[in-house]
Amino acid sequence: MYSVNYHRASSVADAARLLKNGDAKLLSGGMTLIPAMKTRLAAPSDLVDVSRLKDLQGIKVSGKAVTIGAATTHYDVSTDEKLRKACPALAHMASLIGDPAVRYKGTIGGSIANNDPAADYPAALLALGATIVTNKREIAADKFFKGLFETALKDGEIVTAVSFTAPAKAAYQKFRNPASRYAIVGVFVTKGKDGVRAAVTGAGEDGVFRSKEIEAALAKNFDVAALGNLKVSAKGLMSDIHASADYRANLIAVMAKRAVAAANA
Amino acid sequence: MSDVSLTVNGKRVSGSTEDRTLLVHFLREHLGLTGTHVGCDTSQCGACVVHVDGRAVKSCTMLAVQASGSSIVTIEGLADGAELHPVQAAFKEHHGLQCGFCTPGMIMAATDMIARHPQGLDEAIVRAELDGNICRCTGYHNIVKAILAASAAMSKGAKGKAKQAA
Numbered sequence: 005m006y007s008v009n010y011h012r013a014s015s016v017a018d019a020a021r022l023l024k025n026g027d028a029k030l031l032s033g034g035m036t037l038i039p040a041m042k043t044r045l046a047a048p049s050d051l052v053d054v055s056r057l058k059d060l061q062g063i064k065v066s067g068k069a070v071t072i073g074a075a076t077t078h079y080d081v082s083t084d085e086k087l088r089k090a091c092p093a094l095a096h097m098a099s100l101i102g103d104p105a106v107r108y109k110g111t112i113g114g115s116i117a118n119n120d121p122a123a124d125y126p127a128a129l130l131a132l133g134a135t136i137v138t139n140k141r142e143i144a145a146d147k148f149f150k151g152l153f154e155t156a157l158k159d160g161e162i163v164t165a166v167s168f169t170a171p172a173k174a175a176y177q178k179f180r181n182p183a184s185r186y187a188i189v190g191v192f193v194t195k196g197k198d199g200v201r202a203a204v205t206g207a208g209e210d211g212v213f214r215s216k217e218i219e220a221a222l223a224k225n226f227d228v229a230a231l232g233n234l235k236v237s238a239k240g241l242m243s244d245i246h247a248s249a250d251y252r253a254n255l256i257a258v259m260a261k262r263a264v265a266a267a268n269a
Numbered sequence: 270m271s272d273v274s275l276t277v278n279g280k281r282v283s284g285s286t287e288d289r290t291l292l293v294h295f296l297r298e299h300l301g302l303t304g305t306h307v308g309c310d311t312s313q314c315g316a317c318v319v320h321v322d323g324r325a326v327k328s329c330t331m332l333a334v335q336a337s338g339s340s341i342v343t344i345e346g347l348a349d350g351a352e353l354h355p356v357q358a359a360f361k362e363h364h365g366l367q368c369g370f371c372t373p374g375m376i377m378a379a380t381d382m383i384a385r386h387p388q389g390l391d392e393a394i395v396r397a398e399l400d401g402n403i404c405r406c407t408g409y410h411n412i413v414k415a416i417l418a419a420s421a422a423m424s425k426g427a428k429g430k431a432k433q434a435a
Contacts, residue, residue: 005289034332039311042311043311053335103315103401103402105378106312108325185400
């Protein structure tokens with residue numbers, strides 16, 4: 005790791021001020037950033053640690069309205085009793101990230117700000133139609149995830165929370181790489197008052213995306229049977245040593261069926 | 270450089286270190302606590318697992334300055350004098366190791382796992398929960414046996430004491 009200056013922010017405003025130092029980066033759980041720094045894929049001059057800010061922590065559930073602080077860990081999301089009642093699919097999804105030690109440190113804000121094309125949270129927030137709250141504005145998930153490791157966040161902008169309305173039905177199914185534990189394909193489906201949404205991670209060349217094919221098939225009938233003839237195009241899907249685009253296209257259909265079955269169970 | 274203050278295995282320690290120093294290197298090289306190992310150095314293998322504020326995390330994926338102010342327990346802090354912690358005793362009894370390199374991380378992950386499942390563990394849970402700890406010798410069978418035995422022993426009698434040590 006190259007030399008770096010560490011700062012522990014005392015508030016979100018303090019973090020925004022500290023971010024103006026050189027080529028500073030926010031540090032939350034560090035489960036992606038620190039490994040990237042160790043291999044010198046990332047070399048920020050300064051780190052601004054926001055993981056201990058109380059304002060960024062915790063889960064609020066009020067009826068169907070859910071708000072999760074950006075520095076809330078995957079472990080806390082996966083075990084929160086209120087969230088497990090309001091939106092069990094999201095708690096379940098958090099329990100599938102990495103391994104137990106990673107879930108104790110990694111945070112929801114860090115995951116979405118990084119927008120890894122195989123991360124789980126981007127699919128969940130896109131399918132939930134979530135709102136990403138920053139220190140400057142609110143951004144709809146549909147406009148937040150822009151491409152590979154690219155988001156709508158501007159310089160100095162800090163994710164403070166995410167919020168969404170819990171859907172009537174939802175589930176996430178993931179076919180994971182056994183070594184990295186990232187999704188080779190993950191599909192999150194929801195059925196809420198605004199209809200059906202289905203988001204796919206791990207597969208798209210431009211990162212997470214909504215599958216129009218799955219959404220159209222499920223619009224009239226939210227049932228596995230409606231996906232019987234689902235054909236997913238391999239166009240725009242990734243090919244790498246783990247899976248070809250055609251294999252991923254097939255996996256999207258398989259994961260979509262499993263997710264709908266789980267959502268209806 | 271930054272000042273780092275920690276409570277490690279119940280003792281207050283402090284020192285000055287480069288901001289880029291990883292917690293595992295601070296423990297091993299500054300404090301001489303070499304029981305915590307560096308295996309893969311890529312956050313996969315779990316040989317470096319220690320407890321930070323009661324949670325089992327990978328000390329190779331955390332800066333020492335990030336941990337400043339926290340309470341750390343390493344493998345050296347588990348035993349009560351000459352008496353092994355129940356998880357250590359179970360690893361010995363069930364031969365849950367061969368070369369022993371992964372063992373400190375395995376035991377720190379196992380004590381955390383047992384604490385999170387006070388209702389008890391089964392084999393499927395143990396295997397799933399060991400996702401972040403890699404062993405290249407044993408094939409995991411005896412590690413799983415040892416953790417199940419420790420979980421059963423700790424929920425039976427020595428509950429208060431074991432909890433304290435963990």
